[in-house]
Amino acid sequence: TSLNEIDIHASLKKYFGFSQFKGLQEGVVENILRGDNTFVIMPTGGGKSLCYQLPALMQEGTAIVVSPLIALMKNQVDAIRGVSAEMGIAHVLNSSLNKTEVKQVKQDIVDGITKLLYVAPESLTKEENVEFLRSVKVSFVAVDEAHCISEWGHDFRPEYRNLKSIVARLGDDIPIIGLTATATPKVQEDIIKNLGIGDATVFKASFNRPNLFYEVRTKTENVEADIIRFVKQNEGKSGIIYCLSRKKVEELAQVLQVNGISAVPYHAGFDAKTRSKYQDMFLMEDVDVVVATIAFGMGIDKPDVRYVIHHDIPKSIESYYQETGRAGRDGGEGHCLAFYSYKDIEKLEKFMSGKPVAEQEIGNALLQEVVAYAETSMSRRKFMLHYFGEEFDDVKGEGADMDDNTRNPKEKVEAKDDAVK
Ligand code: ADP
Numbered sequence: 001t002s003l004n005e006i007d008i009h010a011s012l013k014k015y016f017g018f019s020q021f022k023g024l025q026e027g028v029v030e031n032i033l034r035g036d037n038t039f040v041i042m043p044t045g046g047g048k049s050l051c052y053q054l055p056a057l058m059q060e061g062t063a064i065v066v067s068p069l070i071a072l073m074k075n076q077v078d079a080i081r082g083v084s085a086e087m088g089i090a091h092v093l094n095s096s097l098n099k100t101e102v103k104q105v106k107q108d109i110v111d112g113i114t115k116l117l118y119v120a121p122e123s124l125t126k127e128e129n130v131e132f133l134r135s136v137k138v139s140f141v142a143v144d145e146a147h148c149i150s151e152w153g154h155d156f157r158p159e160y161r162n163l164k165s166i167v168a169r170l171g172d173d174i175p176i177i178g179l180t181a182t183a184t185p186k187v188q189e190d191i192i193k194n195l196g197i198g199d200a201t202v203f204k205a206s207f208n209r210p211n212l213f214y215e216v217r218t219k220t221e222n223v224e225a226d227i228i229r230f231v232k233q234n235e236g237k238s239g240i241i242y243c244l245s246r247k248k249v250e251e252l253a254q255v256l257q258v259n260g261i262s263a264v265p266y267h268a269g270f271d272a273k274t275r276s277k278y279q280d281m282f283l284m285e286d287v288d289v290v291v292a293t294i295a296f297g298m299g300i301d302k303p304d305v306r307y308v309i310h311h312d313i314p315k316s317i318e319s320y321y322q323e324t325g326r327a328g329r330d331g332g333e334g335h336c337l338a339f340y341s342y343k344d345i346e347k348l349e350k351f352m353s354g355k356p357v358a359e360q361e362i363g364n365a366l367l368q369e370v371v372a373y374a375e376t377s378m379s380r381r382k383f384m385l386h387y388f389g390e391e392f393d394d395v396k397g398e399g400a401d402m403d404d405n406t407r408n409p410k411e412k413v414e415a416k417d418d419a420v421k
């Protein structure tokens with residue numbers, strides 16, 4: 001396979017300009033080139049796209065990439081076109097195209113120019129598209145953001161459930177590649193089951209972020225004063241403060257401003273122009289702090305965010321990991337501070353009470369894990385990684401002393417009780 005290895009490295013350099021693979025990429029690429037089903041679990045920013053883009057560019061035929069967001073697809077296609085002189089090398093097929101454009105896309109596929117075809121799941125289900133794709137050579141189907149297939153994921157999309165049967169119609173033994181940044185074992189099982197890839201080789205990267213410090217503090221009526229103190233101690237550094245409601249976002253941003261802190265609010269209630277203005281102010285460091293709902297952060301790549309504060313506890317460990325993950329992208333310091341009060345958990349429970357029972361059950365189960373995380377006296381990193389199905393050595397592991405519980409161990413209440421008995 002040494003020839004193969006040379007090929008892979010040469011292609012990596014040729015198409016992407018990189019001289020090295022990141023993490024598990026090389027093994028994934030080899031596996032896909034062998035024609036095997038593959039399951040890739042890597043945290044956000046881990047480099048999942050390249051895992052299927054490179055083999056697609058190296059192979060005969062067109063790889064179909066299923067992706068949930070049109071905006072995401074467009075970015076990816078632009079990036080791929082940037083690496084190649086051939087315009088048609090990557091295409092998007094979706095409802096935003098007119099008839100002439102669709103015709104061009106199909107022609108490029110038939111001509112063997114198109115190596116990557118990005119489709120939304122609802123476009124792939126369309127009979128005319130299935131019929132067309134049956135008639136061309138498909139190298140493999142990559143299902144990006146594969147957690148959308150699971151009700152236990154944070155972004156369930158029922159159309160993802162049809163993918164397996166559609167792929168089966170496109171031809172015999174078309175390899176399927178599932179990719180996700182969701183590390184929970186439940187979601188993974190769902191993905192494997194629903195995509196029918198029980199035989200897939202699984203590539204799972206570690207979700208440990210050793211440079212992040214995790215801390216939970218009890219939320220009292222003085223929470224705003226606590227936050228102001230923290231921000232002032234970190235003056236000049238960039239930070240994100242997450243709140244549950246738009247109202248709280250605006251209130252807190254104002255309180256910070258009144259206290260001489262440069263902060264902007266951000267939530268989906270502002271119009272697009274205002275949102276991008278505030279976002280840019282944060283990115284350009286005109287302000288230190290952005291106070292935001294979870295609407296802020298998707299795809300934002302500011303490497304030197306030094307802290308992420310949760311004024312309100314999030315609805316799952318998964319969300320907490322994603323949101324805190326925006327700190328310390330450059331490998332430098334990143335303080336993750338969550339304020340916790342059981343009252344907030346009850347609030348979140350109440351939000352769910354109008355939803356279908358099945359959804360409520362899942363929501364409550366996720367919430368109970370958040371409670372356990374907030375109330376644990378063990379290493380928070382160990383707790384979180386265990387939740388993601390990962391064993392962490394809280395003595396020797398990377399970042400082992402990077403949380404409040406490990407730095408300042410609480411009294412072991414259970415141990416004392418045992419002693420009394
Ligand atoms: P994910 O989908 O896992 O969140 P992406 O595929 O968007 O991650 O990649 C994240 C970043 O990593 C991108 O900017 C990409 O260019 C970069 N990247 C991917 N592979 C490599 C590599 N082998 N060397 C250097 N940078 C890489």
Ligand code: MG
Pocket residue numbers: 048049144
């Ligand atoms: Mg991705």
